[in-house]
Amino acid sequence: MTTTPPLPRGRTRLHVVQLYSGGSTATGVHVRSLAAGLAARGLRVTVCAPRAAERRYRFAETGARFAALPSPAHRDAVARLRQTCGDADLVHAHGLCAGAVAALAVARTDTPLVVTWHTRPGGRGAAVRVRRLTERWVARAASVVLGATSDLVERARLRGARDARLAPVALPSPRTPVPPGSTRYGTGQATLTPSSLRAALRAGDRPLLLAVGRLAPHQGHDTLLTAARSWRGLDPCPLLLIAGEGRDRAALQERIDRERLPVRLLGSRPDVLRLLGEVDLALVAARWAGRSLIAQEALRGGVPLVATAVGGLPELVGDAAVLVPYGDAAAVAGAVAALLADPARRAELAAAGQARAATWPTEDSTVAQVLSIYDEFTHPPR
Structure with missing residues (x-):
């Protein structure tokens, strides 16, 4: 990622919690890229994720603090996240499961919640109905839902989101360092040239x-x-x-x-x-x-x-x-x-x-867009 400018003088150093509970490689790479870009711009960033995700993506090497979080289904997940978010100015959850845990953690607080939907949940039968209900609850609990694609934005609106916007996820530049032992598609070392x-x-x-x-x-x-x-x-x-x-x-x-x-x-x-x-x-x-x-x-x-x-x-x-x-x-x-x-x-x-x-958003433009959204909810106009 290219060097990004720091926050202007006088701007409060925001503490932003990024929550990644697992999922696609694209989502994990995006969280790492976002953490690096926000930290470079002067924000205090905490990434909450499973330890396995930290081993793969090395979030702590981006300038962010890493806080281990159990699976969203674990009975202590909400309490652990609530403790981590105690002094957070904003929580940004990536994915439906992460959004559900974050919504519970910030409930009855004034902490803004941003949720990015990266994919569309699958499943059949009862699982579809449960996920639909979860989507509706998360969409309505979030301050804003960001969709990686237009159909995800429309889906969030149909589920009752008060604010839903398109926020495409950037493909990391070939020049972006890849964490040791990890690539954009998996872990390990290449076996063939x-x-x-x-x-x-x-x-x-x-x-x-x-x-x-x-x-x-x-x-x-x-x-x-x-x-x-x-x-x-x-x-x-x-x-x-x-x-x-x-x-x-x-x-x-x-x-x-x-x-x-x-x-x-x-x-x-x-x-x-x-x-x-x-x-x-x-x-x-x-x-x-x-x-x-x-x-x-x-x-x-x-x-x-x-x-x-x-x-x-x-x-x-x-x-x-x-x-x-x-x-x-x-x-x-x-x-x-x-x-x-x-x-x-x-x-x-x-x-x-x-x-x-060449027309797709860059990592820098993605960070800038996300930061502008954070500003809306942490520095509202007077």
Whole structure:
């Protein structure tokens, strides 16, 4: 992150508590980036998070104080947070669970509560009803709800938020230091350099496709496997690489073996950015996605992207990617085949992607926007 200006002289040094209870890598990276930027601007920042999150993101190295917090479901979570927030000027919770704990902790106080919604909760049956009620309660308890995408802002308004605003989360700059033992996508050290990837996969001159995400139903991997059937007829046949782990791994591998699909499950990878540098296309087939990290990294790196037209993806990529309906394997297969057969179109998308990425908010502009919101609630106009 670039150096940001300190607070003006005479401005009270605010104490802001950032609450991260776990969740996506994108959320954890954002909290770290925000903590660093706010501390650089002169705020006193405390990050409350599980110890595992501190080991991964090293919040204490940003200039913020780290305070360990148990899981939101732990009976002591609210009391521990209330104690930490005793002298806080504002609490900023990231995610629905963190928002619920924070709302309880600041209840019956005048401490402003900012809640950022980064993703849309999933689930089925009774779980959906419980989450809807929780969303409604958190939305109404918050001084303001910030949505990472426009559909999340609208969702907060529908749940009764008194104030809901769009606050896109910045993709960290390639120059931003990554915490030791951590990357934007996972932990550990890279095992392959770009030059050795094709040799390790024995891919030869085959086109390489990359999808990244937890091996779970909502990521749309089954759709990609169905699309892969038709790629067997292409010459050369592209090879789909899927980076990620999850409960569906065994089922996906069984299908790949049974149908002899040109797909490799790579498992959890710390070197996704290196992989992106070697592939021909990136794919996002999710049921819902906000400011997808892999989509952003693909566009910024000039890798053509095929993605589902869901959630925040259309507003994120604009015309710089090929968008297809969720669950439509034929559309995915057709888009991939068309791009592989058209180098000029791939080059056009690569250039458009990098131009689009240049318009996204930076870490500095994100910090500035958040700080201006804090000012509204901690330094109201006279």
